[in-house]
Amino acid sequence: MEEQKIKIEICCGTACYMLGAAELLRLENIIPDQWKDAVDISAIPCLEACSSDNLGGAPFVKINGELMSNASVESVCEKIFEIMKTRGGH
Amino acid sequence: MSNGAERMRRELMIRVVRDFTEGKLEETIDRIPLAIRPKHSQSSRCCIYHDRAVLKYRLMALLGFASENETDETRTLKSYLQEAVARKEKVKEPPLSVCSAGCSSCPDSRYNVTTNCRGCFARPCVFNCPKGAITVENQHSKIDYTKCIKCGKCEQVCPFNAIIKTTVPCEDACPVGAIRKNADGVAEIDFDRCIFCGKCFNKCPFSAIMERSQLIQILQAIRDGKKVVAMVAPSALMQFPGTVEQLFSAIHKAGFSDVMEVALGAELTTEHEAAEFAEKMIAKQPIMTTSCCTAYVELVKRHVPEFLDKVSTTPSPMRYAGRLVREKHPDAISVFIGPCIAKRLEAMNSDEIDFVMTFEELGALLAGMNIDIMSQEKWKIERPANATARNYAKSCGVTEAVILEMQEKNPEFSKIGFKLDNKFINGIDKKTAKLLKLYAMGKLPGNFLEVMSCTGGCVGGPCSLIK
Numbered sequence A: 001m002e003e004q005k006i007k008i009e010i011c012c013g014t015a016c017y018m019l020g021a022a023e024l025l026r027l028e029n030i031i032p033d034q035w036k037d038a039v040d041i042s043a044i045p046c047l048e049a050c051s052s053d054n055l056g057g058a059p060f061v062k063i064n065g066e067l068m069s070n071a072s073v074e075s076v077c078e079k080i081f082e083i084m085k086t087r088g089g090h
Numbered sequence B: 001m002s003n004g005a006e007r008m009r010r011e012l013m014i015r016v017v018r019d020f021t022e023g024k025l026e027e028t029i030d031r032i033p034l035a036i037r038p039k040h041s042q043s044s045r046c047c048i049y050h051d052r053a054v055l056k057y058r059l060m061a062l063l064g065f066a067s068e069n070e071t072d073e074t075r076t077l078k079s080y081l082q083e084a085v086a087r088k089e090k091v092k093e094p095p096l097s098v099c100s101a102g103c104s105s106c107p108d109s110r111y112n113v114t115t116n117c118r119g120c121f122a123r124p125c126v127f128n129c130p131k132g133a134i135t136v137e138n139q140h141s142k143i144d145y146t147k148c149i150k151c152g153k154c155e156q157v158c159p160f161n162a163i164i165k166t167t168v169p170c171e172d173a174c175p176v177g178a179i180r181k182n183a184d185g186v187a188e189i190d191f192d193r194c195i196f197c198g199k200c201f202n203k204c205p206f207s208a209i210m211e212r213s214q215l216i217q218i219l220q221a222i223r224d225g226k227k228v229v230a231m232v233a234p235s236a237l238m239q240f241p242g243t244v245e246q247l248f249s250a251i252h253k254a255g256f257s258d259v260m261e262v263a264l265g266a267e268l269t270t271e272h273e274a275a276e277f278a279e280k281m282i283a284k285q286p287i288m289t290t291s292c293c294t295a296y297v298e299l300v301k302r303h304v305p306e307f308l309d310k311v312s313t314t315p316s317p318m319r320y321a322g323r324l325v326r327e328k329h330p331d332a333i334s335v336f337i338g339p340c341i342a343k344r345l346e347a348m349n350s351d352e353i354d355f356v357m358t359f360e361e362l363g364a365l366l367a368g369m370n371i372d373i374m375s376q377e378k379w380k381i382e383r384p385a386n387a388t389a390r391n392y393a394k395s396c397g398v399t400e401a402v403i404l405e406m407q408e409k410n411p412e413f414s415k416i417g418f419k420l421d422n423k424f425i426n427g428i429d430k431k432t433a434k435l436l437k438l439y440a441m442g443k444l445p446g447n448f449l450e451v452m453s454c455t456g457g458c459v460g461g462p463c464s465l466i467k
């Protein structure tokens, strides 16, 4: 059975964009080639997670629907790796 | 995110805009440092109290005040805010400020022998030091700083990379020696020397160099229902998510009554600069140099004054854009939006420009007002600027535009035996600043010299979002 792609949604609302999402957009270019078919990266409008109390958590990324705060290229890659491991794929 | 200091600066801006827009900044501003560094939270400096103190000065700069001018330490941010809101006239003071509480008094730049040193038999450091400053004691090299001239030879020759240089990042970055640590060890800018290039602002790892923002005055003008027109520099392209048309819509939504491209001003600069160049060459002036980069013009004014008569007198794209705004909306407040600190200085002395806002501030403004750029409709740009004008944002863009204009308008020009010999300096640093002295003495070839302070041109500006 074809495995579902890992869905990475990068919040590119203005707050997230300012606080690091601009950098995250590089993900598309830097993830290893063998992952490219397994992940689906998109830029999406404000996730509405960026209230003043939460601002410290920006940028936000949704990975398979799960919200991740303070996302960085490293933390997103780690998460992708984790999901791949549980699936047993490479 | 390239670093934590930048992140904090932006986060603060967003909070300020947000609370201002919600009409509660007066109540909240003095509590923002506590909200960001509450009790028992992790500090980024020695303790949360130091963090809070620095945050306070950061907020002060955001309100437009220099910490250097603080006379009463107990004065609340609220009271600064009230003064900022009431300010109607242009503030004509240097747009940069050093936060003494933030400055870490970085140790003086020098070469250090680390524990990597093995006191080797070959001792290339000892043999290569031109001043005989290195001796070996207990199998370990030692530098005599009374003799050391910081040439760095020892660092280059050590086979163990045992010798490293410590630097004062701000002093190192400054192309003109305008920032120095004072007697207290805290960085201080000499505003007679400073060209407002913003290199120290970008390089200080403690983000101790701050801009004095005009954000509050702009926000207040919008709140007062005044007509406020945004002029967006061409370097905005690729800086924000979404398209330029969406960005313009977002700016409009934020309360600006009209939005226009500074590139329209660049078209006029091109036209006039090409004509000026032709005129100067016919008059046998050996060289003409560009005037669109403010930091460069300041560099010439302050450090190579003998070259000033070679600088084009054509107004910059920002000023022409300001004139277009004044023609179209005589009653409006004009706001230049760009990636540049030096433009703040130029605007202070230009009647066409009321305020300057950086891309960082624009981003914070939109974020603070919860305006999502990607979800905006496309703005209908009345008359799009031409591609060569938009290209001013990149190094060599102005040269290309001027040359093209010359060829189109003066096809005869090359026939009278004139040969264009264009040169450019892409980024001002200590070395290129010295080159200019040689240009001024006429020792270097070229008749059209473009100089941009930022590497890559304005797109590499100190307050751009993406470098």
Ligand code: SF4
Pocket: B102, B103, B104, B105, B106, B168, B169, B170, B171, B181, B186, B187, B203, B204, B205, B206, B207, B208, B209
């Ligand atoms: S780089 Fe300069 S301004 Fe920044 S902490 Fe060091 S000495 Fe102070």
Ligand code: SF4
Pocket: B096, B173, B174, B175, B176, B177, B178, B179, B189, B190, B193, B194, B195, B196, B197, B198, B199, B200, B201
């Ligand atoms: S000239 Fe540039 S680097 Fe030097 S103090 Fe001024 S802004 Fe900073």
Ligand code: FES
Pocket: A011, A012, A013, A014, A015, A016, A017, A045, A046, A047, A048, A049, A050, A058, A059, A060
């Ligand atoms: S901008 Fe990302 S959650 Fe609002």
